[in-house]
Structures are given as C-alpha cells and as structure tokens.
Amino acid sequence: MKNSNLQSGGRLVLLLMVAVAMSWLALGLVDAAQINITNQCPEVISACQSNQSGTVTCYALAAGTGSQLIDVGTTWLGGLIWGYPGSSASSIDGNNAKPQADLAEITINGFSNTDSYDLSNVNAYNLGLLINPTTIAPPGNRSGLECGTPSCTINNITSFCTPPNSLTSTPGDGCFNVNGTGTTPTSGTEAFDTACPEAISYSNDTTGKVYACPTGSNYEVVFCPENTILQMNKKNIAAEMRPVYPIVPNAMNA
Ligand SMILES: *[C@@H]1O[C@H](CO)[C@@H](O)[C@H](O)[C@H]1NC(C)=O
Ligand SMILES: *[C@@H]1O[C@H](CO)[C@@H](O)[C@H](O)[C@H]1NC(C)=O
Ligand SMILES: *[C@@H]1O[C@H](CO)[C@@H](O)[C@H](O)[C@H]1NC(C)=O
Ligand SMILES: *[C@@H]1O[C@H](CO)[C@@H](O)[C@H](O)[C@H]1NC(C)=O
Ligand SMILES: *[C@@H]1O[C@H](CO)[C@@H](O)[C@H](O)[C@H]1NC(C)=O
Numbered sequence: 001m002k003n004s005n006l007q008s009g010g011r012l013v014l015l016l017m018v019a020v021a022m023s024w025l026a027l028g029l030v031d032a033a034q035i036n037i038t039n040q041c042p043e044v045i046s047a048c049q050s051n052q053s054g055t056v057t058c059y060a061l062a063a064g065t066g067s068q069l070i071d072v073g074t075t076w077l078g079g080l081i082w083g084y085p086g087s088s089a090s091s092i093d094g095n096n097a098k099p100q101a102d103l104a105e106i107t108i109n110g111f112s113n114t115d116s117y118d119l120s121n122v123n124a125y126n127l128g129l130l131i132n133p134t135t136i137a138p139p140g141n142r143s144g145l146e147c148g149t150p151s152c153t154i155n156n157i158t159s160f161c162t163p164p165n166s167l168t169s170t171p172g173d174g175c176f177n178v179n180g181t182g183t184t185p186t187s188g189t190e191a192f193d194t195a196c197p198e199a200i201s202y203s204n205d206t207t208g209k210v211y212a213c214p215t216g217s218n219y220e221v222v223f224c225p226e227n228t229i230l231q232m233n234k235k236n237i238a239a240e241m242r243p244v245y246p247i248v249p250n251a252m253n254a
C-alpha cells in the first residue's frame with residue numbers, strides 16, 4: 001500500500017514535470033542564452049556584438065571592472081564579439097575596428113541544440129580574449145573542445161607584429177594578419193598560431209579549435225583575461241578528464 005502510494009506519487013511528480021516543461025515550450029520560456037562581456041583590461045574599451053543579421057551594437061566597458069550582460073535569445077547565428085580601445089562605443093568605430101581585431105565567434109543553437117564557439121585571429125589581433133561557459137546545460141561536461149575555455153593573449157603587440165604582418169592604426173590598434181583569410185598557413189599566420197594555439201590563425205585552421213556546448217548554456221567573454229582567477233580555473237578544468245560530447249565543427253564567419 002505504502003509502496004503503491006509512493007509509485008503514484010512519483011508518477012504525479014513526473015506528470016507535473018512534463019506539464020511544466022510543455023508549458024515552458026508553449027510559452028517560449030526555454031532559457032535564452034546570456035553572454036556576460038567583461039573588461040579586465042587596464043583601460044576603458046568598447047565591446048561590440050553582431051550576428052549574421054549585421055547590426056553592430058557597442059558598449060563602453062570601464063577599465064578592469066566593466067561588464068555588459070547581453071541576452072541573445074534561443075538562436076543566435078554567426079554571433080561575433082570584439083573590442084577596441086576607448087569609450088566611443090559607436091557602431092561606426094566598431095565596424096572600422098572589426099578588421100583590426102580578434103573575434104569571439106559564438107553561434108547559439110546552430111544545429112540540434114548545440115552551441116559552437118571559437119576565437120579567431122583571422123582578421124587580426126588587438127585585445128586578449130577568452131570565452132568561458134559559465135553555466136553548462138545538460139548533458140554537457142567540460143572536456144577539451146566540449147564546453148572548454150579558449151583564450152588568447154599576446155603581451156606586446158609591437159614586438160609580436162613583424163613582417164609580413166603589420167600594425168594597424170585606430171580604432172582597433174591591432175596587428176593585421178596579412179594571410180589570415182587564406183586557406184593555407186604562411187609565416188604570418190604561423191606567428192599567430194604560435195602565440196595563440198587555441199585561436200584560429202587562418203580560415204581553414206579550424207581543426208581542434210571549434211568548441212561546442214549544449215544549447216541552454218550561458219557564457220562569458222573576457223577581454224584581457226591574463227592574470228585572472230579565470231586562468232587558474234581554466235588550468236583546473238583542463239586537468240579534468242570527462243566524456244566527450246560530440247563535436248561538429250561549424251563554419252563561422254570571420
Ligand atoms: C558579469 O561579470 C561581472 C564581472 O565579472 C560580474 O560582476 C557580474 O556579476 C556578471 N554578471 C552576471 C549576470 O553574471
Ligand atoms: C540577430 O540578433 C537580433 C537581435 O538580437 C535577433 O532579432 C535576430 O533574430 C538575430 N539573427 C540571427 C540570424 O541570429
Ligand atoms: C558529466 O560528468 C559527470 C560527473 O563527472 C558525470 O556523472 C556525467 O555522467 C557526465 N555526463 C555526460 C553526458 O558525459
Ligand atoms: C614592446 O615591444 C617594443 C618593441 O620591441 C618595445 O619597444 C617596448 O618597450 C615593449 N613594451 C613593453 C611594455 O614591454
Ligand atoms: C600573403 O599575403 C601577401 C600580401 O597580401 C600576398 O602577397 C601573399 O601571396 C600571401 N601568401 C599566401 C600564401 O596567401
């Protein structure tokens with residue numbers, strides 16, 4: 001008697017859970033993805049975002065502590081986040097800085113409830129970047145390219161940026177990757193690959209560099225992530241050995 005009460009109680013809970021899940025779907029309340037863009041650079045920067053629809057929106061982020069939470073909905077295709085020095089936060093400056101900047105490329109729900117993301121130096125490099133999933137939706141686990149945390153930091157752009165690459169001017173103030181949009185590595189792209197092995201250094205350099213995590217996860221994009229607790233966390237995360245979530249590389253728009 002007790003036992004059958006328990007069973008019917010369990011069925012009731014299950015039915016309630018199914019009903020709640022169905023009403024979430026009906027109401028469109030399935031979690032929208034949030035991306036927390038944070039600035040740990042010692043200077044004010046403007047961070048910009050766009051998706052394949054094209055509109056560029058920029059935010060001024062205070063030195064060391066500035067952050068902007070963006071809600072990108074349940075599907076965000078060809079999402080890009082990049083930055084440039086200064087507080088102008090104008091879409092014109094943002095557009096001009098983009099070819100002079102490294103990009104955080106994030107697609108939310110690109111296919112079968114999977115997000116994909118990577119760092120790209122295909123255009124150029126100007127500010128250190130890191131992408132980190134802050135909450136991981138089931139059945140995701142952190143393991144390598146599954147829900148991992150790519151980062152890229154070049155400490156001295158001036159000494160890094162040698163021919164054939166070249167320094168750009170404002171607004172991006174970056175190092176232009178002269179052969180970045182090509183399909184084969186050159187000495188120029190190899191300099192980027194050596195400095196930032198986790199970032200894409202030329203168009204076809206995607207093997208082992210595109211991360212995936214289940215849709216429903218949230219992310220942070222950190223500018224100038226060096227010397228932070230995140231870097232320490234990342235080392236701990238890398239040490240964990242967990243099952244691998246299936247990864248399908250996604251063509252991203254650099
Ligand atoms: C975004 O990041 C900033 C800086 O780390 C933090 O203070 C803030 O609480 C974060 N926002 C959310 C919603 O997590
Ligand atoms: C791009 O972002 C806008 C604004 O958030 C959104 O309305 C639109 O659906 C997005 N487009 C794609 C292709 O993700
Ligand atoms: C994720 O990791 C946890 C803890 O290590 C494990 O119990 C779980 O089975 C893993 N899930 C998947 C889908 O690999
Ligand atoms: C960066 O490199 C340039 C060129 O080698 C050098 O002149 C400059 O002092 C370096 N800056 C820092 C902060 O080390
Ligand atoms: C690299 O870029 C330079 C300058 O545009 C060009 O002359 C050269 O052909 C490129 N090399 C390759 C292998 O794409």
Ligand SMILES: *[C@@H]1O[C@H](CO)[C@@H](O)[C@H](O)[C@H]1NC(C)=O
Binds near residue numbers: 184204
């Ligand atoms: C580069 O990638 C494109 C798109 O995936 C592919 O069509 C092309 O064959 C690749 N080229 C080389 C040289 O690998």
